[in-house]
Amino acid sequence: MFTMTPTIMRNLLNPPATRRYPTVVRPPFENARGEIVNDIQICTFCGVCAVKCPSQCITVDKKSATWTCNPFACVYCGVCAESCLSGSLHQKNDYRKPVREKTMIVLQGEIIKKEVKSHEPADVPQE
Amino acid sequence: MTKTIIPFGPQHPVLPEPVHLQLTLQDEVITEAIPAFGYVHRGLEKLAEIRDFQQMIYVVERICGICSMIHAMCYCQGLEEMMGIDVPPRARFLRVIWSELHRIHSHLLWMGLFADSFGFESLFMQCWKIREKILDIDEATTGNRVVISVNVIGGVRKDLNAEQIHWILSELKDVEKETLRLETTIMTDYTVKKRTVGKGVLTRQQAYELGLVGPVLRASGIAQDSRMLGYAAFNEIDFAPVVETDGDCYARCKVRFREIFQSIDLIRQAIAKMPDGELAVKVKGRPEGEVVSRVEQPRGEVFYYIKANGKKNLERVRVRTPTFANVPALLAMLPGMWLSDVPVIVLSIDPCISCTER
Numbered sequence: 491m492f493t494m495t496p497t498i499m500r501n502l503l504n505p506p507a508t509r510r511y512p513t514v515v516r517p518p519f520e521n522a523r524g525e526i527v528n529d530i531q532i533c534t535f536c537g538v539c540a541v542k543c544p545s546q547c548i549t550v551d552k553k554s555a556t557w558t559c560n561p562f563a564c565v566y567c568g569v570c571a572e573s574c575l576s577g578s579l580h581q582k583n584d585y586r587k588p589v590r591e592k593t594m595i596v597l598q599g600e601i602i603k604k605e606v607k608s609h610e611p612a613d614v615p616q617e
Numbered sequence: 618m619t620k621t622i623i624p625f626g627p628q629h630p631v632l633p634e635p636v637h638l639q640l641t642l643q644d645e646v647i648t649e650a651i652p653a654f655g656y657v658h659r660g661l662e663k664l665a666e667i668r669d670f671q672q673m674i675y676v677v678e679r680i681c682g683i684c685s686m687i688h689a690m691c692y693c694q695g696l697e698e699m700m701g702i703d704v705p706p707r708a709r710f711l712r713v714i715w716s717e718l719h720r721i722h723s724h725l726l727w728m729g730l731f732a733d734s735f736g737f738e739s740l741f742m743q744c745w746k747i748r749e750k751i752l753d754i755d756e757a758t759t760g761n762r763v764v765i766s767v768n769v770i771g772g773v774r775k776d777l778n779a780e781q782i783h784w785i786l787s788e789l790k791d792v793e794k795e796t797l798r799l800e801t802t803i804m805t806d807y808t809v810k811k812r813t814v815g816k817g818v819l820t821r822q823q824a825y826e827l828g829l830v831g832p833v834l835r836a837s838g839i840a841q842d843s844r845m846l847g848y849a850a851f852n853e854i855d856f857a858p859v860v861e862t863d864g865d866c867y868a869r870c871k872v873r874f875r876e877i878f879q880s881i882d883l884i885r886q887a888i889a890k891m892p893d894g895e896l897a898v899k900v901k902g903r904p905e906g907e908v909v910s911r912v913e914q915p916r917g918e919v920f921y922y923i924k925a926n927g928k929k930n931l932e933r934v935r936v937r938t939p940t941f942a943n944v945p946a947l948l949a950m951l952p953g954m955w956l957s958d959v960p961v962i963v964l965s966i967d968p969c970i971s972c973t974e975r
């Protein structure tokens with residue numbers, strides 16, 4: 491009838507199994523799949539991440555050079571980061587912090603400048 | 618005595634997920650139980666029309682929040698069979714390791730909920746405390762705690778290095794030790810026995826005729842387990858299903874408790890026999906044809922029917938989950954039982970309603 495008593499005694503004497511979360515945070519595991527980060531300077535806006543994403547939380551617009559992600563629709567599968575051709579997309583090993591308001595991550599790239607650069611040689615002879 | 622109709626669920630303290638049972642009572646004894654589903658239907662099968670067959674891996678994985686990896690494995694195995702892909706041996710062994718880890722944490726979760734159903738809060742806490750170690754293994758090796766997304770068509774996405782394997786084995790030793798401490802409580806405790814022995818008895822014949830699967834079937838004395846089919850690497854490791862003969866809630870608890878140790882043993886065997894090699898083969902082309910894939914989940918056999926027509930999207934994905942097969946058992950078990958036994962009996966089939974409704 492008292493088979494659970496040793497366990498209860500052990501629990502009484504041992505420190506708690508849980509952590510006081512906001513003050514004590516467990517360090518994340520090295521390979522944990524957390525927040526997606528896009529280095530917009532390297533991003534080529536190829537759109538592979540948007541095509542492969544199973545929850546379709548990423549939108550890429552090549553014309554306006556914008557990369558948009560809805561972090562609340564993201565399922566942290568890591569497919570986008572794995573399939574990124576330019577290597578701009580990667581995952582942190584930490585989760586996103588809780589927020590009060592839902593917002594989209596909108597990153598504005600500078601691909602238009604690159605296009606201007608590519609036109610430069612053509613522009614030079616004209617001058 | 619007049620009949621009373623009492624609704625059990627969809628919101629009930631012991632139910633982790635919403636299912637409604639309409640119980641007809643005579644005094645306090647149940648005479649009839651009628652289940653009603655449809656509270657968490659998400660239309661995941663229909664998503665096959667707008668997500669391509671590669672993306673569907675991550676969709677089917679989200680059918681169940683407990684045995685997610687096994688759903689994805691079943692789906693991938695089906696498509697591999699359809700497309701004639703040979704999965705590398707290392708990937709097959711890794712699939713065994715992760716699927717058995719899922720079985721352990723599912724059974725520990727269930728045991729906690731089961732203890733909670735008869736008011737044994739302390740045992741509930743103990744089980745979930747042990748389960749946390751398994752979730753840590755999942756997170757450290759794959760990246761996520763429960764929905765681990767390691768399967769792809771043709772293999773797996775992640776590998777285990779020697780250091781991780783060593784750590785997994787030492788963690789499993791702790792899990793085994795701590796679970797063994799609960800053995801006397803679960804197997805001999807007066808309270809546990811009083812609430813579970815002789816409740817919801819299903820004879821071998823009844824279990825067979827109702828077409829039950831998984832631990833509910835095995836607790837009634839039928840040695841049937843999809844792992845005997847030898848999918849993944851189960852044909853290369855020693856495996857014999859855990860069987861009990863009593864057919865009551867206590868027997869079902871014992872089957873699941875013993876399966877935790879069996880799964881630990883299977884992981885050890887798989888780690889010992891795991892060969893080196895590549896993780897996945899490249900998939901070319903699109904699937905065409907139809908296939909039936911079956912694997913053993915913690916709750917029983919899951920069944921996938923996949924029909925493809927050579928296009929990017931699959932024509933049909935049909936999932937028959939173990940709880941769907943086990944619900945008829947409830948209707949056979951509940952009549953004649955006391956109202957106070959309903960939570961214990963309902964939880965003894967390990968209902969996963971999200972799975973069932975998809």
